[in-house]
Amino acid sequence: MAVKKILMLVGDFVEDYEVMVPYQMLLMVGHTVHAVCPDKKAGDKVITAIHDFDGYQTYSEKPGHFFGLNQDFDKVRAADYDALVIPGGRAPEYIRLNPRVIEIVKEMAAAKKPIAAICHGPLILAAAGVTKGCTCMAYPAVGPDVEMTGGTYVAPNETFSNAVVDGNLVTAPAWPAHPEWMRKFLEVLGSTVKP
Numbered sequence: 001m002a003v004k005k006i007l008m009l010v011g012d013f014v015e016d017y018e019v020m021v022p023y024q025m026l027l028m029v030g031h032t033v034h035a036v037c038p039d040k041k042a043g044d045k046v047i048t049a050i051h052d053f054d055g056y057q058t059y060s061e062k063p064g065h066f067f068g069l070n071q072d073f074d075k076v077r078a079a080d081y082d083a084l085v086i087p088g089g090r091a092p093e094y095i096r097l098n099p100r101v102i103e104i105v106k107e108m109a110a111a112k113k114p115i116a117a118i119c120h121g122p123l124i125l126a127a128a129g130v131t132k133g134c135t136c137m138a139y140p141a142v143g144p145d146v147e148m149t150g151g152t153y154v155a156p157n158e159t160f161s162n163a164v165v166d167g168n169l170v171t172a173p174a175w176p177a178h179p180e181w182m183r184k185f186l187e188v189l190g191s192t193v194k195p
Contacts, residue, residue: 001030001191004082007108008035009101009124011091016048016064017175018087018118023067025182026085029193034071034081037091038098041072049089051119051174053160058141059174061090073100078107083189088119088139088174096127105130109168116170116185118177122146125169136171137164 006026010019019035026033037046048064084105086092095101105128108115117125122138123145125131131151138146143153154164156173163172163181170188172181186192 004031004189004191005080006031006033006083006085007076007078007081007104008033008085008087009095009104010035010037010046010067010069010087011095012037012046013049013090014046014067014087015089015119015175016050016067017178018089018121019048019067020065021175021178022085022087022116022118022182025178029186029191031189031191033085034076035067035069036071036073036076037069038073038095038101040069041074042070044069046091051089053174059139076100076104078104078111078113081108081113083114083185084108084116085185086115086117086121086124088117088121090120092120092123096124102128112168114168114170114185114188116181118172118181119174122171125171126151130169134169135164135166136169137162137173137177138171139173 045066050062051059126145135152146153160176
């Protein structure tokens with residue numbers, strides 16, 4: 001398996017599981033992952049939020065952990081990376097307002113590099129115009145954003161454990177989908193883990 005260099009875009013109140021679990025899974029199989037946040041440098045941290053499904057009309061939000069960044073955002077060059085991961089949580093709502101975030105996503109999409117986004121992460125894809133003409137999943141509240149930008153939104157199954165692939169794009173609705181989302185992303189990367 002060829003080692004891939006993967007960029008992960010995060011911000012404060014990124015969803016705890018959706019940043020930590022994929023980060024660790026990708027490292028576990030041997031890839032290099034650079035986690036970056038606008039206006040922060042390697043060694044800085046972001047605070048995470050834990051989103052849970054407690055039976056309310058929407059998810060609940062609880063304080064999470066600190067997640068360490070290992071690369072300077074200002075040094076990111078999309079051409080240096082083989083793939084992109086965009087976790088969900090609150091962060092996508094506001095980091096999509098950063099023009100450089102949108103440029104990075106557009107550059108990686110134009111180069112047909114694998115992109116994995118989960119939960120609210122597709123908000124960034126929509127802001128970058130990446131969802132146009134694509135089929136993707138997201139947290140249900142993000143479905144209208146996908147559709148308004150010319151994409152086709154696929155609703156999650158009852159357990160929120162499914163994921164969908166459309167070319168180089170791998171999307172999922174929430175952290176219960178990690179096994180399928182990461183398996184499909186690894187397949188798109190060409191680095192599947194055999195049972």
